[in-house]
Each structure stands twice: as C-alpha cells, then as structure tokens.
Amino acid sequence: MSRQQASPFQILKSGHSRIRDVRRANIITxxxxxxxxxxxxxxxxxxxxxxxxxxDATIASDGLAIINNMATSSPITQLLIEAVRTQHELAGDGTKTVVILAGELLKKADLLLKMKIHPTTIMGGYNKARKRALETLESTGMRVSLKDRELLQSIASTAIGGRLSGKERELIASLAVESVSKIAEESRGKAKVDQDWLTIRKKAGGSVAESRLLSALVVYKERPSPKMPSRLTGAKVALIGSSLDPLTYNNDQTLREYEVNTPSQLREIIKGELEFNRGVVKHTLRAGAAVLFCQKRVSKAIMKQFADAGILALEMVSQEEMLRLEKVTGATIVTNVDSLAPDDLGAAALAEFRKISGDEMLFIEGARRSKVATAILRGGTPQIVESLETIYRSAANAVAKAVEDGRALHGGGACEMNLSTDLRAYSKSFPGKEQLAIEAFADALEEIPKALASNSGKNPIDALTWLRAGHSAGSKDLCIDAGTNAAKAVDAFLVKHHAINAASDVATMVLGISDVIAVTNPAAVQAAQRETEAEQNRIQGERLRTAFKENEALKEVQTIDRQVAERLSRPESY
Ligand SMILES: Nc1ncnc2c1ncn2[C@@H]1O[C@H](COP(=O)(O)OP(=O)(O)OP(=O)(O)O)[C@@H](O)[C@H]1O
Ligand SMILES: [Mg+2]
Known part of the structure; x- marks a missing residue:
C-alpha cells in the first residue's frame, strides 16, 4: 500500500489535521x-x-503477527488491530477471518454508499444481518465433547491449517487434543480447561516429529549429583524461595564481601558458614522433606550435604515453576528455611529423572493436582520451535474452546455459506433499502469460501456458484476442498462467533465515522483556542468598525438632509 494513498490527511493548521471524506478513506485502508x-x-x-x-526478516502466517507488523500510516488500522487482538485473546484463532470479513463488509457498504444509500441505513441492515447470522450459527452448531476424539482431532488440524502439513500436522493436532483431555476437568456434564496447566518446553534441534506430550510437570534440570535419588514415590516436597548460600545476599546472587584481618576472623567466618550449612540440612530433614526446590542459589557445600543425606535438591528453579509446583504438590513456598515445618511441605506421587531426546529432566506427578500436561516441542531451528509453539497453542486453544463450549461448526467455508444462504432469504422480508444491506452482508460472508478456493488454486466464481447451488439444495456441510482433508474441516463455534461479531463491530464503527480531527499536542489546542479568540475579536472589531462607519455615514446623511431641508425652506435661493 502506498503511503500517499493511505494518508488522506489535509493539514489545516499547526497540530491539527482534518481528513477529507474520511469514510471512504477508512474503507479503502x-x-x-x-x-x-x-x-x-x-x-x-x-x-x-x-x-x-x-x-531483520521473519516469516509469519498467523493473522495477529502479520497485522501487528503492518506499516500503515492510517489511524483506522488501529481499530482493526484492536479487534484482531481481542479475537486472539478471546478465541485464540480466527484473526484473519475478522480482517477479511471486516474489509469485505466495508467494500460492499461502499457500493451501497455510491448508490446514495445513507450510512445509517447500511449500519441498521448490517446489525440486523449480524443478529440473524449469530442466531443461525447457534442453531447449526454440532455437539462436541471430550469423548469425540476424532472430531477434536479435526478441530485441532483445522486450526493448524496450512502452517504444518501431513504427518507433522496430525502429530501436533493429536498432542493438542491429548493435552486438553489431560488437563480438562468435568463436572455436571460441563468441561473446564485451564490452559495454565499446559506447559510448553521448547528445544531446538531434532525434528518436529520428535515432539511429545508428558502427563507431568517437568522441571528442565539435570540431577545435580549421582548420589541424589533419581526416582522417588510419595515424597514430601519443600519449596524454598530464598538463597541457600551463606556467601550470597539473602535473595540475591551477589557475593557477600568480608573484610578479614586476622586468622581468627577467618575461622569465625568458616565456622558460621558450616553452622549455616548444617542448619539448612537439619531443618529440611526435621520437617521431613525428601525433595527440595530452591528458587535461588544453593551453595556447593549444602548441595553435597543434601546428596549425603539422600535429599533430592534443585537450585535456581524459575518463579513460574515454583508457583506451579506449589499448586501441584500442595507445598507452601517459604523464605526462611529455619522455620520450615511439616505443614509447609507438599507431596509428589512421583519425582523421577528421565531422559527425553538426550536431555535429562525431572518429572513431577503431583499429589494435589494430577491434571497437568507438558508438551516438549522440537524443531530444527529456534525459529521453527518458536512458530511451532504458536501453532500448538492455537490448536490446543481451538480444542479447549470447543470442549468448554460443547459446539463446533463445519469449516472450509461451509458455515459462512449456510449463513449467507439464510441471510439472502431473510433479506426478502425487508421491503426497504435495508434489504440491500443484508444482502451485502451475505455477499461479504461468501468472500470467505471464495478466498479459500482461490488460495487452493481454484476458480473462486466457479467454486461459489457450486457452493450456492449445493447449499440452496440443503447440503449444509458442503465446503471448499482445500486439498487437506477438507471433509473434516471443523472450526470451534466460539472462534466463528467472535469473528463475525468483531468484524461487524469494525464495519459499523467505520461506517459511523463521518469526520476525524486529529489533534497532535495540547500546545496546539491552546494555540488553536488563542487563534479562535483572536479571530473572534477581529470579527467583532470589524463589526464595530462597520457599525461605527454606518453611524458616521448616517450622521453625514442626516447633516446633508438637514442642510437640504434648510435650503428648501429658503425658496429664494433657487
Ligand atoms: N483442510 C481444510 N479445507 C478447507 N478449509 C479449511 C481446511 N482447514 C482449515 N480450513 C479453513 O480455513 C479457515 C481458517 O484459516 P486460517 O487459520 O488461515 O485463518 P484464521 O483462523 O482466520 O486466522 P488465524 O489462524 O491466523 O488466527 C477456516 O475457515 C477453516 O474452516
Ligand atoms: Mg486459524
């Protein structure tokens, strides 16, 4: 997009600018x-x-990343970006659908504006169409539950789309389904999926096919000493939030500095350190902990004593991991090891070091919460693993949304065709110009299957006429075959629901904007106010001067009149 086209600003005065024909400019952008x-x-x-x-260059295929990085100088794109972000936050998918639909709704509205149909009429028609479309969507959803593994697999692989292909897509989709079913909690027929319990560990090197799912919390750390146990069952767990190193400041990793002048001072320091070390291990043993996680540093000497005492201890555990461990094991994070009590401890059904693709890590199966899952994502380069995380999250999110909501929709443009077919029939019940707006909404929805068709190398018009015929004849799941198992393309209901709502919001908001005045800084506002006052004073002065002049002129006329009258009263002068 050229900057000139996208920047329809006309500078009025310093700090202010007004957009000419703002509605058209926004629609074009x-x-x-x-x-x-x-x-x-x-x-x-x-x-x-x-x-x-x-x-730097990077490759992206998800809507949020693309639109976030688009360089447009128009402020209206901010509105679109906000809608896309909200779609991403609420539904985790469907961001491109929002953009395409919003753009098409506005392009169709532009045609109606050119026919001199008032924006208010178009907005009214669009609101009616949106309401109707969402009602139709409600009635066409398929039921889906945690047991419908095949359907959930279709939802996951539809969400992945073309970002992965073949076996890789099926593997990541199945990991997403499995992870959601591991963390989902069901009560009274309703499923609740707290995605915080789905941890992702990324490891570059290896192939995507080596990615796997573990039904445990994983602490990505090696066993510090071969003397420490590698497998414990039913172990008591202690979580320490402060440093266990007498040579560092309490919660810091800065080394303490001592000024030593005599051998006895040195002896005192060493004695103090030994006492501290013995104290740490004694308090841990007294409380009954067999596993200890420390968020900060643990000194080598204390590590050795833990190993000698048969305690499994890990240092520098991240805060995020500590918080998860707290919930999974039921332990409380304590900052002073001296006060560690049996009540502060949690429990792990299993704590075991295992090697995954050559890396040693600790698996924790909690006693308090067992519904946890950790996905280990692999890929050739750090960029591949990064994008794999986005893909995996969107697949897991689509499955989670579908499971929680219990509904799904036929994908590949089938749902949009259903809605547009219904809207065309519905529009006929409006005799006024709103009918055209409702039809325009139906046209905009059809752009979704048209885009799918053209991106898979098909003629979009042929595809659309074929779909229209099929849907009118009642084939409600007829969709675009995008060459990747289209018959199984299934979208989460909430993703489409949010997308249609968000796109309609953007379109009606843009149509409702008739003028924009951009104020760039407060000083400009004051200057403008001063200018306005000066202008008003000038006009006022002009008026007074005119009035004065008129008054003077009147006086002159009156003088002349008087002189004429005097002359007339002396007829002899003529
Ligand atoms: N195998 C398939 N055949 C046909 N259509 C498919 C297939 N897989 C996915 N689709 C369709 O592709 C569309 C989604 O495409 P895409 O994921 O690129 O966009 P989005 O979900 O709107 O954006 P994003 O995923 O970036 O947030 C949906 O309409 C879906 O039904
Ligand atoms: Mg998608």
Missing part, C-alpha cells in the same frame, strides 16, 4: 489490509515475510 491478508488465508494460504524495523 481497511479494504487494502483485508486484501493483503486474504492471500494468507486457509490451508492453501501463502506466508508473509515481515521485515522488521532494524532490517
């Missing part, structure tokens, strides 16, 4: 963003190369 996103949509969509400000 969002339409162009939408067209640019369209080529990346669906399993056949292309990727975008993002060139970052410092010149």
């Amino acid at each position: 969002i339409g162009k963003v939408s067209d640019s996103i369209k080529t990346t949509f669906g399993p056949g969509g292309m990727q975008k190369m993002l060139v970052l400000p410092k010149g």
Whole structure:
C-alpha cells in the first residue's frame, strides 16, 4: 500500500489535521489490509515475510503477527488491530477471518454508499444481518465433547491449517487434543480447561516429529549429583524461595564481601558458614522433606550435604515453576528455611529423572493436582520451535474452546455459506433499502469460501456458484476442498462467533465515522483556542468598525438632509 494513498490527511493548521471524506478513506485502508491478508488465508494460504524495523526478516502466517507488523500510516488500522487482538485473546484463532470479513463488509457498504444509500441505513441492515447470522450459527452448531476424539482431532488440524502439513500436522493436532483431555476437568456434564496447566518446553534441534506430550510437570534440570535419588514415590516436597548460600545476599546472587584481618576472623567466618550449612540440612530433614526446590542459589557445600543425606535438591528453579509446583504438590513456598515445618511441605506421587531426546529432566506427578500436561516441542531451528509453539497453542486453544463450549461448526467455508444462504432469504422480508444491506452482508460472508478456493488454486466464481447451488439444495456441510482433508474441516463455534461479531463491530464503527480531527499536542489546542479568540475579536472589531462607519455615514446623511431641508425652506435661493 502506498503511503500517499493511505494518508488522506489535509493539514489545516499547526497540530491539527482534518481528513477529507474520511469514510471512504477508512474503507479503502481497511479494504487494502483485508486484501493483503486474504492471500494468507486457509490451508492453501501463502506466508508473509515481515521485515522488521532494524532490517531483520521473519516469516509469519498467523493473522495477529502479520497485522501487528503492518506499516500503515492510517489511524483506522488501529481499530482493526484492536479487534484482531481481542479475537486472539478471546478465541485464540480466527484473526484473519475478522480482517477479511471486516474489509469485505466495508467494500460492499461502499457500493451501497455510491448508490446514495445513507450510512445509517447500511449500519441498521448490517446489525440486523449480524443478529440473524449469530442466531443461525447457534442453531447449526454440532455437539462436541471430550469423548469425540476424532472430531477434536479435526478441530485441532483445522486450526493448524496450512502452517504444518501431513504427518507433522496430525502429530501436533493429536498432542493438542491429548493435552486438553489431560488437563480438562468435568463436572455436571460441563468441561473446564485451564490452559495454565499446559506447559510448553521448547528445544531446538531434532525434528518436529520428535515432539511429545508428558502427563507431568517437568522441571528442565539435570540431577545435580549421582548420589541424589533419581526416582522417588510419595515424597514430601519443600519449596524454598530464598538463597541457600551463606556467601550470597539473602535473595540475591551477589557475593557477600568480608573484610578479614586476622586468622581468627577467618575461622569465625568458616565456622558460621558450616553452622549455616548444617542448619539448612537439619531443618529440611526435621520437617521431613525428601525433595527440595530452591528458587535461588544453593551453595556447593549444602548441595553435597543434601546428596549425603539422600535429599533430592534443585537450585535456581524459575518463579513460574515454583508457583506451579506449589499448586501441584500442595507445598507452601517459604523464605526462611529455619522455620520450615511439616505443614509447609507438599507431596509428589512421583519425582523421577528421565531422559527425553538426550536431555535429562525431572518429572513431577503431583499429589494435589494430577491434571497437568507438558508438551516438549522440537524443531530444527529456534525459529521453527518458536512458530511451532504458536501453532500448538492455537490448536490446543481451538480444542479447549470447543470442549468448554460443547459446539463446533463445519469449516472450509461451509458455515459462512449456510449463513449467507439464510441471510439472502431473510433479506426478502425487508421491503426497504435495508434489504440491500443484508444482502451485502451475505455477499461479504461468501468472500470467505471464495478466498479459500482461490488460495487452493481454484476458480473462486466457479467454486461459489457450486457452493450456492449445493447449499440452496440443503447440503449444509458442503465446503471448499482445500486439498487437506477438507471433509473434516471443523472450526470451534466460539472462534466463528467472535469473528463475525468483531468484524461487524469494525464495519459499523467505520461506517459511523463521518469526520476525524486529529489533534497532535495540547500546545496546539491552546494555540488553536488563542487563534479562535483572536479571530473572534477581529470579527467583532470589524463589526464595530462597520457599525461605527454606518453611524458616521448616517450622521453625514442626516447633516446633508438637514442642510437640504434648510435650503428648501429658503425658496429664494433657487
Ligand atoms: N483442510 C481444510 N479445507 C478447507 N478449509 C479449511 C481446511 N482447514 C482449515 N480450513 C479453513 O480455513 C479457515 C481458517 O484459516 P486460517 O487459520 O488461515 O485463518 P484464521 O483462523 O482466520 O486466522 P488465524 O489462524 O491466523 O488466527 C477456516 O475457515 C477453516 O474452516
Ligand atoms: Mg486459524
């Protein structure tokens, strides 16, 4: 998009600018963003190369990353970016759908504006169409539960789309389904999925196929000493939040400095250190802990004493891991080891070091909470593993949303075709111009299967006419075959629901904006106020001067009148 086209500002005065024909300008901007996103949509969509400000380049295919990095100078894109972010936060998927739909709704509205249909009428029609579409969506959803593994696998692989292919997509989709079923909690027929319990560990090197799921909390640390136990069952667990190293400050890793002048001072320091070390191990043993996690540093001497005492101890455990361990084992994080009491301890059904793809890590199966899952994601390069995390999260999220909500929809454009077919029939019940707006909404929805068709190398018009015929004849699951198991393309209900709502919001908001005045700084506002006052004073002065002049002129006329009257009263002068 050229900056000139996207920047329809006309500078009025310093600090202020007014956009000419703002509605059209906004429609053009969002339409162009939408067209640019369209080529990346669906399993056949292309990727975008993002060139970052410092010149670094990265490849992205998910809507949020692309739109976040788009350089447009128009403030209206901010509205779209907000809608996309909300879609990502609430639904975790469907961000491109929002952009494409919003762009198409606005492009269709532009055609109606050119026909001199008032924006309020279009907005009214769009709101009716949105309400109807969401109602239809409610009635067409398929039921889905944790038991429907095949359906959940389809939802996960639809969410992955073209970002992975073949066996890799199926593997990551199955890990996503498995992880959700491991952490989901069911009560009274309702499932609740707290995705905080799904931990991801990324490891570059190896292939995506080596990724796996573990039904335990994993602390990515090796066994510090061969003398420490490698497997414990039913062990008591202590969590220490402060440093266990007498040579460092309490919660810091800065080394203490001692000034030693005499041998006896040195002896005192060494004695103090030994007492501290003995105290730590004594308090741990007295409380009954067999496993100890310390968020800070543990001195070598104390580690050795733990090993000698048969205690499994790990240092520098991250705060995130400590908090998870607290919930999983039921232990309380204590900051003073001297006060460690049996009540502060939690329990691990199993604590075991295992090697995964050559890396040793500690598996913890909690006694308090067993519904935890850790995905180990592998890939050739750090970038691959990073993007694998995004893909995996979106798949797990789609499954979680579907399981919690209990509903799913036919994908591949089938759901949009259902809605547009219904909306066309529905529009006929409106005799006024709103009918055209409702039809325009239906047209915009059809752009979704058209984009899927064109991105998979098909003629979009042929595909659309074929879909229209099928859907009118009642084939409600007829969809675009994007060449990757289209018959099984299934979207989570909430993803589509949010997307249609968000796109309609953006379109109606943009249509409702008739003028924009951008104020760049407060000083400019004051200057403008001063200018306005000066202008008003000038006008006032002008008026007074005119009035004065008129008064003077009147006086002159009156004088002349008087002189004329005097002359007339002396007829002899003529
Ligand atoms: N195998 C398939 N065949 C046909 N359509 C598919 C297939 N897999 C996914 N789709 C469709 O692709 C669309 C989703 O594409 P995509 O994931 O690129 O966009 P999005 O979900 O809107 O954006 P994002 O995932 O970046 O947030 C959905 O309409 C879905 O039904
Ligand atoms: Mg998607």
